[in-house]
Amino acid sequence: MSEKLEHMAFLSLLVAVTLLFGLLLWPFLAPLLWAAIIAVLFHPVQLWLSRRWGDRPNTIALVTLLACVVLVVIPVLFLLISFLQQGLALFEKIEAGQLQPGMYLEKVRAAFPGIQAFLERLDIDMATARENAAQAAVSASQFLARNALAFGQGAFGFMLQLALMLYVAFFLLRDGRALIEHLIHAMPLGDERERHLFQKFAEVARATVKGNLLVAMVQGALGGLIFWILGLPAALLWGVVMTVLSLIPVVGAGVVWLPAALYLYAIGELVAATVLIAYGVLIIGLADNILRPILVGRDTKLPDWMVLLSTLGGIALVGINGFVVGPLIAVLFVAFWQIFSDEFNPVTRIEHSAEEEAGEG
Known part of the structure:
Protein backbone atom coordinates (compact mmCIF):
# COMPACT_ATOMS: atom_id res chain seq x y z
CA MET A 1 0.00 0.00 0.00
CA SER A 2 2.81 2.38 0.88
CA GLU A 3 4.62 1.63 -2.37
CA LYS A 4 1.43 2.21 -4.39
CA LEU A 5 0.84 5.52 -2.59
CA GLU A 6 4.39 6.64 -3.32
CA HIS A 7 3.92 5.67 -6.97
CA MET A 8 0.69 7.69 -7.26
CA ALA A 9 2.25 10.67 -5.46
CA PHE A 10 5.25 10.63 -7.78
CA LEU A 11 3.04 10.46 -10.91
CA SER A 12 0.89 13.33 -9.61
CA LEU A 13 3.97 15.47 -8.99
CA LEU A 14 5.35 14.49 -12.40
CA VAL A 15 2.16 15.69 -14.11
CA ALA A 16 2.12 18.90 -12.01
CA VAL A 17 5.77 19.73 -12.74
CA THR A 18 5.27 18.98 -16.45
CA LEU A 19 2.26 21.31 -16.59
CA LEU A 20 4.20 24.04 -14.79
CA PHE A 21 7.07 23.64 -17.22
CA GLY A 22 4.58 23.86 -20.09
CA LEU A 23 3.24 27.12 -18.63
CA LEU A 24 6.80 28.47 -18.48
CA LEU A 25 7.31 27.66 -22.17
CA TRP A 26 3.86 28.84 -23.34
CA PRO A 27 4.98 32.47 -24.00
CA PHE A 28 7.62 31.04 -26.32
CA LEU A 29 5.25 28.73 -28.22
CA ALA A 30 5.85 30.38 -31.60
CA PRO A 31 9.69 30.31 -31.60
CA LEU A 32 9.77 26.76 -30.18
CA LEU A 33 7.21 25.53 -32.71
CA TRP A 34 9.06 27.02 -35.65
CA ALA A 35 12.40 25.80 -34.35
CA ALA A 36 10.99 22.25 -34.36
CA ILE A 37 9.57 22.75 -37.85
CA ILE A 38 12.92 24.04 -39.13
CA ALA A 39 14.64 20.96 -37.70
CA VAL A 40 12.12 18.69 -39.46
CA LEU A 41 12.16 20.49 -42.81
CA PHE A 42 15.93 20.87 -43.03
CA HIS A 43 16.73 17.38 -41.76
CA PRO A 44 17.32 16.10 -45.34
CA VAL A 45 19.89 18.90 -45.81
CA GLN A 46 21.55 17.84 -42.58
CA LEU A 47 21.70 14.20 -43.73
CA TRP A 48 23.15 15.24 -47.10
CA LEU A 49 25.90 17.22 -45.36
CA SER A 50 26.56 14.36 -42.93
CA ARG A 51 27.22 11.94 -45.79
CA ARG A 52 29.83 14.30 -47.24
CA TRP A 53 31.45 15.77 -44.13
CA GLY A 54 31.25 12.84 -41.74
CA ASP A 55 30.73 13.16 -38.00
CA ARG A 56 30.90 16.93 -37.48
CA PRO A 57 27.55 17.69 -35.74
CA ASN A 58 28.26 21.30 -34.72
CA THR A 59 29.49 22.38 -38.15
CA ILE A 60 26.72 20.56 -39.98
CA ALA A 61 24.01 22.02 -37.73
CA LEU A 62 25.45 25.53 -38.13
CA VAL A 63 25.69 25.31 -41.94
CA THR A 64 22.14 23.89 -42.12
CA LEU A 65 20.87 26.75 -39.98
CA LEU A 66 22.68 29.32 -42.14
CA ALA A 67 21.01 27.80 -45.20
CA CYS A 68 17.64 28.23 -43.47
CA VAL A 69 18.40 31.87 -42.65
CA VAL A 70 19.46 32.71 -46.21
CA LEU A 71 16.70 30.78 -47.98
CA VAL A 72 13.77 31.41 -45.63
CA VAL A 73 14.26 33.86 -42.76
CA ILE A 74 15.74 36.83 -44.63
CA PRO A 75 13.20 36.72 -47.54
CA VAL A 76 10.29 36.42 -45.10
CA LEU A 77 11.54 39.39 -43.05
CA PHE A 78 11.90 41.49 -46.20
CA LEU A 79 8.40 40.51 -47.31
CA LEU A 80 6.92 41.27 -43.88
CA ILE A 81 8.49 44.74 -43.70
CA SER A 82 7.38 45.60 -47.26
CA PHE A 83 3.86 44.35 -46.51
CA LEU A 84 3.55 46.52 -43.41
CA GLN A 85 4.91 49.55 -45.27
CA GLN A 86 2.36 49.17 -48.07
CA GLY A 87 -0.40 48.57 -45.52
CA LEU A 88 0.49 51.80 -43.76
CA ALA A 89 0.54 53.67 -47.08
CA LEU A 90 -2.89 52.22 -47.94
CA PHE A 91 -4.28 53.38 -44.59
CA GLU A 92 -2.95 56.89 -45.17
CA LYS A 93 -4.60 57.04 -48.62
CA ILE A 94 -7.95 55.90 -47.24
CA GLU A 95 -7.72 58.40 -44.38
CA ALA A 96 -6.91 61.19 -46.85
CA GLY A 97 -9.85 60.22 -49.08
CA GLN A 98 -7.66 59.28 -52.04
CA LEU A 99 -9.12 55.75 -51.95
CA GLN A 100 -12.87 55.24 -51.47
CA PRO A 101 -13.82 51.55 -51.29
CA GLY A 102 -17.54 52.35 -51.45
CA MET A 103 -16.99 54.04 -54.82
CA TYR A 104 -15.46 50.88 -56.28
CA LEU A 105 -18.45 48.83 -55.14
CA GLU A 106 -20.81 51.40 -56.66
CA LYS A 107 -19.02 51.12 -60.03
CA VAL A 108 -19.39 47.33 -59.97
CA ARG A 109 -23.10 47.68 -59.15
CA ALA A 110 -23.63 50.11 -62.02
CA ALA A 111 -21.76 47.90 -64.49
CA PHE A 112 -23.52 44.68 -63.42
CA PRO A 113 -27.19 45.48 -62.64
CA GLY A 114 -27.88 41.77 -62.39
CA ILE A 115 -25.78 41.65 -59.21
CA GLN A 116 -28.04 44.23 -57.56
CA ALA A 117 -31.17 42.29 -58.54
CA PHE A 118 -29.67 39.08 -57.19
CA LEU A 119 -28.72 40.75 -53.89
CA GLU A 120 -32.18 42.27 -53.56
CA ARG A 121 -33.67 38.80 -53.80
CA LEU A 122 -31.49 37.88 -50.84
CA ASP A 123 -32.73 41.00 -48.97
CA ILE A 124 -29.28 42.60 -49.14
CA ASP A 125 -29.33 46.39 -49.48
CA MET A 126 -26.59 47.72 -51.76
CA ALA A 127 -26.30 50.97 -49.84
CA THR A 128 -25.72 49.08 -46.61
CA ALA A 129 -23.28 46.73 -48.36
CA ARG A 130 -21.38 49.74 -49.72
CA GLU A 131 -21.13 51.28 -46.26
CA ASN A 132 -20.03 47.95 -44.77
CA ALA A 133 -17.38 47.51 -47.47
CA ALA A 134 -16.04 51.00 -46.79
CA GLN A 135 -15.99 50.37 -43.04
CA ALA A 136 -14.31 46.97 -43.53
CA ALA A 137 -11.61 48.56 -45.68
CA VAL A 138 -11.00 51.28 -43.09
CA SER A 139 -10.87 48.70 -40.28
CA ALA A 140 -8.46 46.48 -42.23
CA SER A 141 -6.18 49.40 -43.06
CA GLN A 142 -6.27 50.55 -39.43
CA PHE A 143 -5.34 47.02 -38.36
CA LEU A 144 -2.36 47.04 -40.74
CA ALA A 145 -1.33 50.49 -39.54
CA ARG A 146 -1.50 49.46 -35.88
CA ASN A 147 0.53 46.34 -36.56
CA ALA A 148 3.07 48.30 -38.55
CA LEU A 149 3.46 50.68 -35.62
CA ALA A 150 3.54 47.81 -33.11
CA PHE A 151 6.15 46.03 -35.21
CA GLY A 152 8.32 49.12 -35.18
CA GLN A 153 7.92 49.61 -31.44
CA GLY A 154 8.31 45.91 -30.66
CA ALA A 155 11.14 45.23 -33.07
CA PHE A 156 13.46 44.32 -30.19
CA GLY A 157 11.02 41.73 -28.84
CA PHE A 158 10.47 40.31 -32.33
CA MET A 159 14.19 40.02 -32.97
CA LEU A 160 14.62 38.39 -29.55
CA GLN A 161 12.04 35.72 -30.42
CA LEU A 162 13.69 35.25 -33.81
CA ALA A 163 17.08 34.77 -32.14
CA LEU A 164 15.53 32.30 -29.69
CA MET A 165 14.00 30.34 -32.57
CA LEU A 166 17.34 30.08 -34.36
CA TYR A 167 19.16 29.22 -31.14
CA VAL A 168 16.77 26.36 -30.32
CA ALA A 169 16.75 25.23 -33.96
CA PHE A 170 20.54 24.82 -33.87
CA PHE A 171 20.36 22.40 -30.94
CA LEU A 172 17.41 20.54 -32.42
CA LEU A 173 19.35 20.11 -35.65
CA ARG A 174 22.41 18.93 -33.75
CA ASP A 175 20.79 16.79 -31.05
CA GLY A 176 17.29 16.19 -32.41
CA ARG A 177 17.67 12.50 -33.15
CA ALA A 178 19.16 11.78 -29.70
CA LEU A 179 16.40 13.85 -28.06
CA ILE A 180 13.71 11.85 -29.84
CA GLU A 181 15.30 8.60 -28.70
CA HIS A 182 15.35 9.88 -25.10
CA LEU A 183 11.68 10.83 -25.34
CA ILE A 184 10.79 7.42 -26.80
CA HIS A 185 12.65 5.74 -23.95
CA ALA A 186 10.97 7.92 -21.29
CA MET A 187 7.38 7.99 -22.54
CA PRO A 188 5.26 5.07 -21.30
CA LEU A 189 3.24 4.60 -24.51
Whole structure:
Protein backbone atom coordinates (compact mmCIF):
# COMPACT_ATOMS: atom_id res chain seq x y z
CA MET A 1 0.00 0.00 0.00
CA SER A 2 2.81 2.38 0.88
CA GLU A 3 4.62 1.63 -2.37
CA LYS A 4 1.43 2.21 -4.39
CA LEU A 5 0.84 5.52 -2.59
CA GLU A 6 4.39 6.64 -3.32
CA HIS A 7 3.92 5.67 -6.97
CA MET A 8 0.69 7.69 -7.26
CA ALA A 9 2.25 10.67 -5.46
CA PHE A 10 5.25 10.63 -7.78
CA LEU A 11 3.04 10.46 -10.91
CA SER A 12 0.89 13.33 -9.61
CA LEU A 13 3.97 15.47 -8.99
CA LEU A 14 5.35 14.49 -12.40
CA VAL A 15 2.16 15.69 -14.11
CA ALA A 16 2.12 18.90 -12.01
CA VAL A 17 5.77 19.73 -12.74
CA THR A 18 5.27 18.98 -16.45
CA LEU A 19 2.26 21.31 -16.59
CA LEU A 20 4.20 24.04 -14.79
CA PHE A 21 7.07 23.64 -17.22
CA GLY A 22 4.58 23.86 -20.09
CA LEU A 23 3.24 27.12 -18.63
CA LEU A 24 6.80 28.47 -18.48
CA LEU A 25 7.31 27.66 -22.17
CA TRP A 26 3.86 28.84 -23.34
CA PRO A 27 4.98 32.47 -24.00
CA PHE A 28 7.62 31.04 -26.32
CA LEU A 29 5.25 28.73 -28.22
CA ALA A 30 5.85 30.38 -31.60
CA PRO A 31 9.69 30.31 -31.60
CA LEU A 32 9.77 26.76 -30.18
CA LEU A 33 7.21 25.53 -32.71
CA TRP A 34 9.06 27.02 -35.65
CA ALA A 35 12.40 25.80 -34.35
CA ALA A 36 10.99 22.25 -34.36
CA ILE A 37 9.57 22.75 -37.85
CA ILE A 38 12.92 24.04 -39.13
CA ALA A 39 14.64 20.96 -37.70
CA VAL A 40 12.12 18.69 -39.46
CA LEU A 41 12.16 20.49 -42.81
CA PHE A 42 15.93 20.87 -43.03
CA HIS A 43 16.73 17.38 -41.76
CA PRO A 44 17.32 16.10 -45.34
CA VAL A 45 19.89 18.90 -45.81
CA GLN A 46 21.55 17.84 -42.58
CA LEU A 47 21.70 14.20 -43.73
CA TRP A 48 23.15 15.24 -47.10
CA LEU A 49 25.90 17.22 -45.36
CA SER A 50 26.56 14.36 -42.93
CA ARG A 51 27.22 11.94 -45.79
CA ARG A 52 29.83 14.30 -47.24
CA TRP A 53 31.45 15.77 -44.13
CA GLY A 54 31.25 12.84 -41.74
CA ASP A 55 30.73 13.16 -38.00
CA ARG A 56 30.90 16.93 -37.48
CA PRO A 57 27.55 17.69 -35.74
CA ASN A 58 28.26 21.30 -34.72
CA THR A 59 29.49 22.38 -38.15
CA ILE A 60 26.72 20.56 -39.98
CA ALA A 61 24.01 22.02 -37.73
CA LEU A 62 25.45 25.53 -38.13
CA VAL A 63 25.69 25.31 -41.94
CA THR A 64 22.14 23.89 -42.12
CA LEU A 65 20.87 26.75 -39.98
CA LEU A 66 22.68 29.32 -42.14
CA ALA A 67 21.01 27.80 -45.20
CA CYS A 68 17.64 28.23 -43.47
CA VAL A 69 18.40 31.87 -42.65
CA VAL A 70 19.46 32.71 -46.21
CA LEU A 71 16.70 30.78 -47.98
CA VAL A 72 13.77 31.41 -45.63
CA VAL A 73 14.26 33.86 -42.76
CA ILE A 74 15.74 36.83 -44.63
CA PRO A 75 13.20 36.72 -47.54
CA VAL A 76 10.29 36.42 -45.10
CA LEU A 77 11.54 39.39 -43.05
CA PHE A 78 11.90 41.49 -46.20
CA LEU A 79 8.40 40.51 -47.31
CA LEU A 80 6.92 41.27 -43.88
CA ILE A 81 8.49 44.74 -43.70
CA SER A 82 7.38 45.60 -47.26
CA PHE A 83 3.86 44.35 -46.51
CA LEU A 84 3.55 46.52 -43.41
CA GLN A 85 4.91 49.55 -45.27
CA GLN A 86 2.36 49.17 -48.07
CA GLY A 87 -0.40 48.57 -45.52
CA LEU A 88 0.49 51.80 -43.76
CA ALA A 89 0.54 53.67 -47.08
CA LEU A 90 -2.89 52.22 -47.94
CA PHE A 91 -4.28 53.38 -44.59
CA GLU A 92 -2.95 56.89 -45.17
CA LYS A 93 -4.60 57.04 -48.62
CA ILE A 94 -7.95 55.90 -47.24
CA GLU A 95 -7.72 58.40 -44.38
CA ALA A 96 -6.91 61.19 -46.85
CA GLY A 97 -9.85 60.22 -49.08
CA GLN A 98 -7.66 59.28 -52.04
CA LEU A 99 -9.12 55.75 -51.95
CA GLN A 100 -12.87 55.24 -51.47
CA PRO A 101 -13.82 51.55 -51.29
CA GLY A 102 -17.54 52.35 -51.45
CA MET A 103 -16.99 54.04 -54.82
CA TYR A 104 -15.46 50.88 -56.28
CA LEU A 105 -18.45 48.83 -55.14
CA GLU A 106 -20.81 51.40 -56.66
CA LYS A 107 -19.02 51.12 -60.03
CA VAL A 108 -19.39 47.33 -59.97
CA ARG A 109 -23.10 47.68 -59.15
CA ALA A 110 -23.63 50.11 -62.02
CA ALA A 111 -21.76 47.90 -64.49
CA PHE A 112 -23.52 44.68 -63.42
CA PRO A 113 -27.19 45.48 -62.64
CA GLY A 114 -27.88 41.77 -62.39
CA ILE A 115 -25.78 41.65 -59.21
CA GLN A 116 -28.04 44.23 -57.56
CA ALA A 117 -31.17 42.29 -58.54
CA PHE A 118 -29.67 39.08 -57.19
CA LEU A 119 -28.72 40.75 -53.89
CA GLU A 120 -32.18 42.27 -53.56
CA ARG A 121 -33.67 38.80 -53.80
CA LEU A 122 -31.49 37.88 -50.84
CA ASP A 123 -32.73 41.00 -48.97
CA ILE A 124 -29.28 42.60 -49.14
CA ASP A 125 -29.33 46.39 -49.48
CA MET A 126 -26.59 47.72 -51.76
CA ALA A 127 -26.30 50.97 -49.84
CA THR A 128 -25.72 49.08 -46.61
CA ALA A 129 -23.28 46.73 -48.36
CA ARG A 130 -21.38 49.74 -49.72
CA GLU A 131 -21.13 51.28 -46.26
CA ASN A 132 -20.03 47.95 -44.77
CA ALA A 133 -17.38 47.51 -47.47
CA ALA A 134 -16.04 51.00 -46.79
CA GLN A 135 -15.99 50.37 -43.04
CA ALA A 136 -14.31 46.97 -43.53
CA ALA A 137 -11.61 48.56 -45.68
CA VAL A 138 -11.00 51.28 -43.09
CA SER A 139 -10.87 48.70 -40.28
CA ALA A 140 -8.46 46.48 -42.23
CA SER A 141 -6.18 49.40 -43.06
CA GLN A 142 -6.27 50.55 -39.43
CA PHE A 143 -5.34 47.02 -38.36
CA LEU A 144 -2.36 47.04 -40.74
CA ALA A 145 -1.33 50.49 -39.54
CA ARG A 146 -1.50 49.46 -35.88
CA ASN A 147 0.53 46.34 -36.56
CA ALA A 148 3.07 48.30 -38.55
CA LEU A 149 3.46 50.68 -35.62
CA ALA A 150 3.54 47.81 -33.11
CA PHE A 151 6.15 46.03 -35.21
CA GLY A 152 8.32 49.12 -35.18
CA GLN A 153 7.92 49.61 -31.44
CA GLY A 154 8.31 45.91 -30.66
CA ALA A 155 11.14 45.23 -33.07
CA PHE A 156 13.46 44.32 -30.19
CA GLY A 157 11.02 41.73 -28.84
CA PHE A 158 10.47 40.31 -32.33
CA MET A 159 14.19 40.02 -32.97
CA LEU A 160 14.62 38.39 -29.55
CA GLN A 161 12.04 35.72 -30.42
CA LEU A 162 13.69 35.25 -33.81
CA ALA A 163 17.08 34.77 -32.14
CA LEU A 164 15.53 32.30 -29.69
CA MET A 165 14.00 30.34 -32.57
CA LEU A 166 17.34 30.08 -34.36
CA TYR A 167 19.16 29.22 -31.14
CA VAL A 168 16.77 26.36 -30.32
CA ALA A 169 16.75 25.23 -33.96
CA PHE A 170 20.54 24.82 -33.87
CA PHE A 171 20.36 22.40 -30.94
CA LEU A 172 17.41 20.54 -32.42
CA LEU A 173 19.35 20.11 -35.65
CA ARG A 174 22.41 18.93 -33.75
CA ASP A 175 20.79 16.79 -31.05
CA GLY A 176 17.29 16.19 -32.41
CA ARG A 177 17.67 12.50 -33.15
CA ALA A 178 19.16 11.78 -29.70
CA LEU A 179 16.40 13.85 -28.06
CA ILE A 180 13.71 11.85 -29.84
CA GLU A 181 15.30 8.60 -28.70
CA HIS A 182 15.35 9.88 -25.10
CA LEU A 183 11.68 10.83 -25.34
CA ILE A 184 10.79 7.42 -26.80
CA HIS A 185 12.65 5.74 -23.95
CA ALA A 186 10.97 7.92 -21.29
CA MET A 187 7.38 7.99 -22.54
CA PRO A 188 5.26 5.07 -21.30
CA LEU A 189 3.24 4.60 -24.51
CA GLY A 190 5.29 1.86 -26.10
CA ASP A 191 8.22 2.45 -28.44
CA GLU A 192 6.31 1.47 -31.60
CA ARG A 193 3.42 3.83 -30.83
CA GLU A 194 5.77 6.68 -29.96
CA ARG A 195 7.77 6.29 -33.18
CA HIS A 196 4.49 6.30 -35.10
CA LEU A 197 3.41 9.54 -33.39
CA PHE A 198 6.75 11.26 -34.02
CA GLN A 199 6.52 10.16 -37.64
CA LYS A 200 3.06 11.71 -37.87
CA PHE A 201 4.40 14.96 -36.41
CA ALA A 202 7.14 15.08 -39.05
CA GLU A 203 4.67 14.25 -41.83
CA VAL A 204 2.16 16.93 -40.87
CA ALA A 205 4.93 19.50 -40.43
CA ARG A 206 6.19 18.77 -43.94
CA ALA A 207 2.69 18.64 -45.42
CA THR A 208 1.59 21.88 -43.75
CA VAL A 209 4.71 23.99 -44.13
CA LYS A 210 6.45 22.57 -47.18
CA GLY A 211 3.12 21.99 -48.90
CA ASN A 212 0.54 24.51 -47.75
CA LEU A 213 2.87 27.41 -46.92
CA LEU A 214 5.06 27.15 -50.01
CA VAL A 215 2.06 26.66 -52.30
CA ALA A 216 0.37 29.67 -50.67
CA MET A 217 3.54 31.74 -51.14
CA VAL A 218 3.71 30.74 -54.81
CA GLN A 219 0.05 31.63 -55.32
CA GLY A 220 0.53 34.94 -53.54
CA ALA A 221 3.64 35.71 -55.60
CA LEU A 222 1.81 34.88 -58.84
CA GLY A 223 -1.12 37.03 -57.77
CA GLY A 224 1.09 39.97 -56.80
CA LEU A 225 2.97 39.62 -60.11
CA ILE A 226 -0.16 39.88 -62.25
CA PHE A 227 -1.42 42.81 -60.17
CA TRP A 228 1.91 44.57 -60.80
CA ILE A 229 1.86 43.78 -64.53
CA LEU A 230 -1.70 45.11 -64.85
CA GLY A 231 -0.79 48.26 -62.89
CA LEU A 232 -3.13 47.60 -59.96
CA PRO A 233 -2.22 49.48 -56.76
CA ALA A 234 -0.40 47.88 -53.80
CA ALA A 235 0.54 44.73 -55.70
CA LEU A 236 2.84 43.46 -52.94
CA LEU A 237 0.18 44.07 -50.29
CA TRP A 238 -2.46 42.12 -52.19
CA GLY A 239 0.05 39.40 -52.98
CA VAL A 240 0.66 38.85 -49.26
CA VAL A 241 -3.10 38.94 -48.60
CA MET A 242 -3.57 36.22 -51.24
CA THR A 243 -0.81 34.21 -49.57
CA VAL A 244 -2.58 34.36 -46.20
CA LEU A 245 -5.97 33.51 -47.72
CA SER A 246 -4.45 30.58 -49.63
CA LEU A 247 -3.47 29.04 -46.27
CA ILE A 248 -7.17 28.67 -45.44
CA PRO A 249 -8.77 25.71 -47.26
CA VAL A 250 -11.75 26.48 -49.53
CA VAL A 251 -11.11 30.26 -49.35
CA GLY A 252 -8.03 30.80 -51.52
CA ALA A 253 -6.62 33.71 -53.50
CA GLY A 254 -9.76 34.02 -55.63
CA VAL A 255 -11.30 36.15 -52.88
CA VAL A 256 -8.90 38.90 -53.98
CA TRP A 257 -8.34 38.53 -57.73
CA LEU A 258 -11.97 37.81 -58.71
CA PRO A 259 -13.40 41.06 -57.23
CA ALA A 260 -10.46 42.91 -58.79
CA ALA A 261 -11.38 41.44 -62.19
CA LEU A 262 -15.03 42.46 -61.73
CA TYR A 263 -13.93 46.00 -60.93
CA LEU A 264 -11.77 46.10 -64.06
CA TYR A 265 -14.79 45.00 -66.10
CA ALA A 266 -16.87 47.69 -64.39
CA ILE A 267 -14.50 50.51 -65.40
CA GLY A 268 -14.20 49.25 -68.98
CA GLU A 269 -10.77 47.57 -68.74
CA LEU A 270 -12.03 44.50 -70.59
CA VAL A 271 -8.66 43.17 -71.73
CA ALA A 272 -7.04 43.52 -68.31
CA ALA A 273 -10.06 41.94 -66.60
CA THR A 274 -10.10 38.98 -69.01
CA VAL A 275 -6.35 38.49 -68.59
CA LEU A 276 -6.73 38.56 -64.79
CA ILE A 277 -9.53 35.96 -64.78
CA ALA A 278 -7.70 33.67 -67.22
CA TYR A 279 -4.48 34.03 -65.24
CA GLY A 280 -6.27 33.42 -61.94
CA VAL A 281 -7.99 30.26 -63.16
CA LEU A 282 -5.18 28.76 -65.26
CA ILE A 283 -2.05 29.87 -63.38
CA ILE A 284 -2.94 30.69 -59.76
CA GLY A 285 -5.68 28.07 -59.51
CA LEU A 286 -3.64 25.24 -61.05
CA ALA A 287 -0.52 25.99 -58.99
CA ASP A 288 -2.04 24.10 -56.06
CA ASN A 289 -2.83 20.98 -58.12
CA ILE A 290 0.62 20.92 -59.74
CA LEU A 291 2.91 21.93 -56.89
CA ARG A 292 1.27 20.25 -53.89
CA PRO A 293 1.89 16.64 -55.04
CA ILE A 294 5.51 17.55 -55.85
CA LEU A 295 6.19 19.32 -52.53
CA VAL A 296 4.15 17.10 -50.22
CA GLY A 297 4.70 13.79 -51.99
CA ARG A 298 3.23 10.88 -50.01
CA ASP A 299 2.97 12.75 -46.71
CA THR A 300 -0.20 12.08 -44.78
CA LYS A 301 -3.16 14.28 -45.70
CA LEU A 302 -6.30 14.89 -43.68
CA PRO A 303 -9.77 15.04 -45.24
CA ASP A 304 -10.55 18.47 -46.64
CA TRP A 305 -13.28 19.18 -44.09
CA MET A 306 -10.94 18.31 -41.21
CA VAL A 307 -8.16 20.47 -42.65
CA LEU A 308 -10.57 23.42 -42.87
CA LEU A 309 -11.96 23.03 -39.35
CA SER A 310 -8.57 22.34 -37.73
CA THR A 311 -6.94 25.27 -39.53
CA LEU A 312 -9.67 27.73 -38.55
CA GLY A 313 -9.77 26.35 -35.01
CA GLY A 314 -6.00 26.56 -34.70
CA ILE A 315 -5.94 30.18 -35.91
CA ALA A 316 -8.71 31.05 -33.44
CA LEU A 317 -6.78 29.32 -30.65
CA VAL A 318 -3.20 30.56 -31.11
CA GLY A 319 -3.32 33.09 -33.96
CA ILE A 320 -1.49 32.78 -37.28
CA ASN A 321 0.62 29.88 -35.99
CA GLY A 322 -2.63 27.93 -35.79
CA PHE A 323 -2.40 26.96 -39.46
CA VAL A 324 0.31 24.55 -38.27
CA VAL A 325 -0.92 23.84 -34.72
CA GLY A 326 -4.50 23.04 -35.80
CA PRO A 327 -3.69 20.34 -38.38
CA LEU A 328 -1.00 18.97 -36.03
CA ILE A 329 -3.56 18.45 -33.26
CA ALA A 330 -5.97 16.95 -35.79
CA VAL A 331 -3.45 14.48 -37.17
CA LEU A 332 -2.41 13.42 -33.65
CA PHE A 333 -6.10 12.90 -32.86
CA VAL A 334 -6.46 10.68 -35.93
CA ALA A 335 -3.20 8.85 -35.15
CA PHE A 336 -4.23 8.05 -31.56
CA TRP A 337 -7.59 6.71 -32.67
CA GLN A 338 -5.96 4.73 -35.47
CA ILE A 339 -3.59 3.12 -32.97
CA PHE A 340 -6.50 2.38 -30.64
CA SER A 341 -8.52 0.87 -33.50
CA ASP A 342 -5.62 -1.25 -34.73
CA GLU A 343 -4.73 -2.61 -31.30
CA PHE A 344 -8.14 -3.11 -29.71
CA ASN A 345 -10.26 -4.06 -32.73
CA PRO A 346 -9.01 -7.31 -34.29
CA VAL A 347 -11.01 -6.86 -37.52
CA THR A 348 -9.65 -3.35 -38.08
CA ARG A 349 -6.13 -4.53 -37.30
CA ILE A 350 -6.35 -7.31 -39.92
CA GLU A 351 -7.79 -4.92 -42.54
CA HIS A 352 -5.10 -2.31 -41.80
CA SER A 353 -2.34 -4.91 -42.10
CA ALA A 354 -3.77 -6.09 -45.42
CA GLU A 355 -3.86 -2.48 -46.71
CA GLU A 356 -0.22 -1.93 -45.68
CA GLU A 357 0.87 -5.15 -47.42
CA ALA A 358 -1.06 -4.17 -50.56
CA GLY A 359 0.54 -0.71 -50.47
CA GLU A 360 4.02 -2.18 -50.15
CA GLY A 361 3.31 -4.60 -52.97
